[in-house]
Amino acid sequence: MHRLAGNWIGSYTYLEPRVPGARVVGFRLQLFEGSPWRLIGEVLDDPAGGMDDKGIVSGWSWRQYVWFRKTLPSLHVAHDPKPIPIADYVRAHYGETLDRDPGTHVVSYRGIVAPNAAVISGSWTISHRRIVLPSKRVIVLPSAVGSWHMRRDASMR
Numbered sequence: 001m002h003r004l005a006g007n008w009i010g011s012y013t014y015l016e017p018r019v020p021g022a023r024v025v026g027f028r029l030q031l032f033e034g035s036p037w038r039l040i041g042e043v044l045d046d047p048a049g050g051m052d053d054k055g056i057v058s059g060w061s062w063r064q065y066v067w068f069r070k071t072l073p074s075l076h077v078a079h080d081p082k083p084i085p086i087a088d089y090v091r092a093h094y095g096e097t098l099d100r101d102p103g104t105h106v107v108s109y110r111g112i113v114a115p116n117a118a119v120i121s122g123s124w125t126i127s128h129r130r131i132v133l134p135s136k137r138v139i140v141l142p143s144a145v146g147s148w149h150m151r152r153d154a155s156m157r
Contacts (some may be wrong), residue, residue: 007153078144
C-alpha cells in the first residue's frame with residue numbers, strides 16, 4: 001500500500017473537436033493525510049490552459065491502482081483556446097441565457113502508481129450531459145476521454 005498524501009504536479013490531455021492535436025493542461029494536486037486507501041484532496045488546473053476553479057478530489061487506492069473523481073464547481077465546455085463556462089458557450093452558440101446553474105463538472109480518473117510511488121498515470125472520462133435550454137431545446141454535451149499523469153512535487157517538501 002502506497003502513501004500518496006502530499007503535493008503532486010501533473011497534466012492531462014484532451015481533444016477539442018475543431019482543433020487538430022491534443023490539448024495539454026497542467027494541474028497541481030494536494031492529497032491530504034488519511035487512511036492509506038482513501039484519497040481526499042484539492043486540485044487546481046493551470047488557468048492558462050484549463051479552468052481556474054479549485055476542485056475537490058475524492059477516491060480510493062488499492063495496491064498500485066487509484067480511482068478518484070475531480071469535482072469542479074462549474075461546468076465548462078472544450079473550446080479553442082481553452083475551456084469556457086457552459087453559460088458562455090450556450091450564449092455564443094445558441095443565443096440563449098441559461099435560467100439555472102447546470103451544476104458541477106465531474107471528471108472520473110483511474111490510474112496506476114509506479115513502484116516508487118513518485119509517479120501515477122492513467123486515463124480520465126467525462127460522462128455525456130444533457131442541458132435543457134430556456135426554449136426547451138436540449139443540447140447534449142458528448143462524453144470525453146483522455147490521459148493524465150502526475151509526479152510528486154519535490155519542490156514542496
